[in-house]
Amino acid sequence: xxxSKCAVTASVVVVGMVxxxxxxxxxxxxxxxxxxxxxxxxxxxxxxxxxxxxxxxTGAIRGGTITIAVGEDFGGLDSATVASIxxxxxxxxxxxxLVKVDLHGQLVPELAESWEHDEQGTTWVFxxxxxxxFHTGREVVADDVVYSMNRLMDPDVGSPAKADLESVTRVGxxxxxTVVFExxxxxxxxxxxxxxxxxxxxxxxQPVEDHNKNPIGTGPFILEELVPGERAxxxxxxxxxxxxxxxxxxxxxxxxxxxxxxxxxxxxxxxDIAQEIGFDNYQLLEADPRLVAAPSAGVIQHLIYMDxxxxxxxxxxxxxxxxxxxxxxxxxxxxxxxxxxxxCDTPLPxxxxxxxxxxxxxxxxxxxxxxxxxxxGYADGIHLELWTLSDRPGFLGVALAFQExxxxxxxxxxxxxxxxxxxxxxxxLTVAMGVSNWGWLPTADTRMRSEFTCxxxxxxxxxxxxxxxxxxxxxxTESNEARRLELYTRAQEILATExxxxxxxxxxxxxxxxxxxxxxxxxxxxxxxxxxxxxxxEE
Numbered sequence: 001x002x003x004s005k006c007a008v009t010a011s012v013v014v015v016g017m018v019x020x021x022x023x024x025x026x027x028x029x030x031x032x033x034x035x036x037x038x039x040x041x042x043x044x045x046x047x048x049x050x051x052x053x054x055x056x057x058t059g060a061i062r063g064g065t066i067t068i069a070v071g072e073d074f075g076g077l078d079s080a081t082v083a084s085i086x087x088x089x090x091x092x093x094x095x096x097x098l099v100k101v102d103l104h105g106q107l108v109p110e111l112a113e114s115w116e117h118d119e120q121g122t123t124w125v126f127x128x129x130x131x132x133x134f135h136t137g138r139e140v141v142a143d144d145v146v147y148s149m150n151r152l153m154d155p156d157v158g159s160p161a162k163a164d165l166e167s168v169t170r171v172g173x174x175x176x177x178t179v180v181f182e183x184x185x186x187x188x189x190x191x192x193x194x195x196x197x198x199x200x201x202x203x204x205x206q207p208v209e210d211h212n213k214n215p216i217g218t219g220p221f222i223l224e225e226l227v228p229g230e231r232a233x234x235x236x237x238x239x240x241x242x243x244x245x246x247x248x249x250x251x252x253x254x255x256x257x258x259x260x261x262x263x264x265x266x267x268x269x270x271x272d273i274a275q276e277i278g279f280d281n282y283q284l285l286e287a288d289p290r291l292v293a294a295p296s297a298g299v300i301q302h303l304i305y306m307d308x309x310x311x312x313x314x315x316x317x318x319x320x321x322x323x324x325x326x327x328x329x330x331x332x333x334x335x336x337x338x339x340x341x342x343x344c345d346t347p348l349p350x351x352x353x354x355x356x357x358x359x360x361x362x363x364x365x366x367x368x369x370x371x372x373x374x375x376x377g378y379a380d381g382i383h384l385e386l387w388t389l390s391d392r393p394g395f396l397g398v399a400l401a402f403q404e405x406x407x408x409x410x411x412x413x414x415x416x417x418x419x420x421x422x423x424x425x426x427x428x429l430t431v432a433m434g435v436s437n438w439g440w441l442p443t444a445d446t447r448m449r450s451e452f453t454c455x456x457x458x459x460x461x462x463x464x465x466x467x468x469x470x471x472x473x474x475x476x477t478e479s480n481e482a483r484r485l486e487l488y489t490r491a492q493e494i495l496a497t498e499x500x501x502x503x504x505x506x507x508x509x510x511x512x513x514x515x516x517x518x519x520x521x522x523x524x525x526x527x528x529x530x531x532x533x534x535x536x537x538e539e
Contacts, residue, residue, distance in 0.1 A: 064535040065250040066517065069262040069274045073229045073255050078212040079200035080152055080159040085526050088197045089275060090232055090253065092527035094135075095200035095217030098126055098145065098179075099191055103521050104297050104351060105440065107191055111140060111201055111218065112179075121186035121477060128177040132241040134203050135222045142173035147204035149181075161198035186477040192442035197527065220246040220531040230255055240531070247534040266291050266512060269538070273513040276526055279336045280393035285512050292515055295508035296522035298340045299349045300439045302331075302398050302507070304386075306500040309462045310432040312384075317376040319500055323361040324369035325409040326402060328504040335397030340507035345496045347438075347447055349506045354444045354488040360496030369409040381410030387427050388435035390417035394507075399435045429460055436460060439509075440524050444488050445476050452495060461500030468494045 070086035079091045098112040112126040132140045149171040152161040170182040183190065193199075206216055215223055218241065221234035234251040254271070256262050259278060265271030267290060277285065277293075285293040306313035306322065313319055328342040341350050345360030373382060386403065389395040396417060403413040418427060428436060441447045449472055450456055454464035468491055475487040495501070511522040516536040522528060 060247055060519070060532075060534045061536065062247050062534070063249050064247075065252060066248055066272045066530070066533065066535060067252045067254060067270065069256040069265055069271045070253055071255075071257055071259075071262075071275060074226070074232060074253075076212045077215045077226075079202065079215070080157050080161065080198055080211070082197065086253065086255070086275065088525070089527045090223070090234075091197060091200060091215055091217075092219065093221045093234060093251065093530060094215040094219040094223055095202070096132075096219055097199045097201060098128075098194050101195050101442070101524070103523065105299060105442075105524060107195060107442075111145075115191055117188070117190070121188045121190070121479065122183045124181040124183070124190050125174070126179045126181075128179065129241065130177055132218050133239045134218055135216045135237060135239075136203065136206075137239070138203065138205070140201060140203075140218060141176045142179045143176075144201055144204045145179045146171050146173055148200070148202045151202070152198060159198055161196065164193045164196065164198075188477065188479060189443040189445055192446075195442055197525070221251055242531060246531040248530065251530060263512075266514060269514065271514075272517050272535070273511065273520065273528070275511060275528070277510050277512045278393050279339065279507075279510055280397075281512075282337050282339065282510065290515050292513050292517070292520075294511040294513055294520060294522045295339055296511070296524045297351075298506045298508045299524050300437060300507050300509065301343070301347070301349065301503050302335070302394070302435060302437045302505065303460070304398070304402060304435055304502040304504070305433065305460045306502075307432045307460070307462050308500040312376065312378070312382065313432060313500060315376045316498065317372045318378070318382075320361065321369040321372040321376070321409065321411075322406075323502055324365045324372065325406055325411065326502055326504055327364050327405050328362070330405065331398055331401045332505040332507065334401035335394050336505075336507045339510075340505050342505045343503055345499075345501065345503045346492050347451070347495065347501075347503060348444055348488075348492065352444065354485055354492075356489050356492045359489075359492045366408050369411075373409065373411070381412060383412045383414070384433055385416050385431070386413050386433050386435065387416045387418070387423065387431045389420040389423045391420050395435050395437065398504075402435075429458075434460070445472055448472060448491060448495070452499065463495070463499045463501075465494055465498060 070089065072084050072086050074087040074090055075084040076082060077087060077090065079095055082088055082091055096110045098110060099107055100110045102108050111129055111132060113129045115124060115126045117124045128140065128142060134140060151157050152159045153165050153168065155162065167183045167185050167187060168181055169184050172180050174180055200217060202211055203216055220237050220240045222237050223232065224235050225233040232253040236246055236249050240246065259281065262271060262274045262277065263281060263284065266274060267288065282293055285291045306319055308314055323345065332338055332340050332342055344358050344362040346355055348355035386399050388399045399415045403415050406413050428434065441450065451458055451460065452463050453469050453472065471487045471491040475484050478484045478487060509522060509524065509526060511528060513520050516538050518534050518536050519532050
């Protein structure tokens with residue numbers, strides 16, 4: 001193998017989609033693929049990646065138990081197929097991946113300390129951190145990584161991550177601390193793929209049937225007890241590879257579906273942290289000095305989407321009229337108490353290096369909206385149906401605020417609601433107009449490709465533009481950052497002027513905790529890191 005020397009340049013890309021449907025079926029024990037050994041060494045220049053900077057506080061207190069409320073049962077704990085948000089969090093506390101993203105979506109090392117690629121971006125080499133121990137006391141080596149990746153690609157396991165690894169033709173070990181991925185097509189974003197919660201590294205010698213019930217890994221905590229539907233108890237990993245961490249002795253996770261019960265627990269002190277709280281409770285949290293509202297980075301977007309194949313939205317003048325009549329900051333204030341940032345229809349959130357500011361129609365212009373509707377044959381106004389979820393306050397808040405704003409342009413919107421499960425199953429991809437949301441995906445490519453390319457399964461607007469698709473394909477393999485920015489800029493311009501979406505703002509997830517929970521930072525994927533959290537004495 002003769003690979004040209006090429007040091008990796010990591011780009012921060014923070015975009016994405018809330019997972020709408022997750023695979024929840026348990027997997028049957030499957031035959032483990034035999035690790036394929038890469039026999040030749042890829043010649044590369046190793047570029048160390050910076051370690052995450054600890055945010056440790058002087059005077060942090062070691063010890064104590066923290067009690068957490070999660071909104072749903074943990075389900076199966078195999079990281080390859082874990083579906084619930086509580087199960088994902090438990091996995092992140094007990095297991096580690098090669099890489100992860102920080103609070104703002106930047107890629108940082110975890111079990112891999114550095115990585116690089118060949119000139120084409122088809123061979124990726126990851127160098128493992130030495131001396132990292134599984135909870136069992138055995139060191140993590142390359143064979144464990146090869147085993148874990150081959151499981152994800154095994155169709156019998158049924159992992160959603162298999163689709164992310166379709167281009168991977170081989171995963172092998174070069175030595176005990178070097179893992180090589182070979183791809184069939186170039187992908188300069190490949191390390192971002194490996195940050196997803198499915199990509200935890202499991203011990204290759206653990207019985208397959210145990211992966212789903214005993215999450216042995218290298219994380220800061222070790223599972224001590226699991227009572228399905230009730231609780232999980234974790235204790236500190238004394239051999240955690242980040243020296244001196246975690247601070248806490250024990251973490252207790254209680255299944256508590258009702259938000260009101262979670263808030264009552266926070267107020268009484270029986271609960272220290274709630275994993276996620278709806279923004280309809282934001283003012284209550286802010287008004288109580290015992291509680292702290294803890295928003296994540298603002299990377300989630302609501303979309304008011306229009307199916308460009310259905311009338312009246314098959315006419316771009318009608319779509320533009322909708323964009324002109326919206327007051328973006330007004331929607332954010334009404335639905336999320338202003339917690340976030342108004343936006344002009346770019347699918348890339350604030351802080352993204354490829355984001356183009358003000359790419360779309362940013363300023364409200366009711367006269368322009370009326371004129372466009374008149375030009376499209378609706379001089380006397382228009383009646384529309386807008387579908388959304390009845391059981392998610394933020395969704396309904398956006399829909400009702402937009403309904404009120406639209407009246408100024410003689411647009412009569414009837415808001416139709418169904419429960420969330422029914423919306424995603426029957427309405428989301430079939431109605432002409434709706435309110436949805438997309439959370440975090442790791443790259444500009446995955447964010448735009450998954451929703452806006454021709455034939456994409458989650459393309460709610462049915463938008464299809466061959467030039468747009470070509471731009472994404474070219475950007476994925478372009479190593480020149482200036483050229484890559486040009487390609488993504490043009491792609492965003494096409495979406496903003498021809499697409500069927502209004503992206504009025506970006507908003508955060510909202511966790512909550514007691515005032516004496518120190519150093520807690522909400523994670524953009526709800527898998528909050530507790531390794532540096534500590535408890536101060538109650539006043």
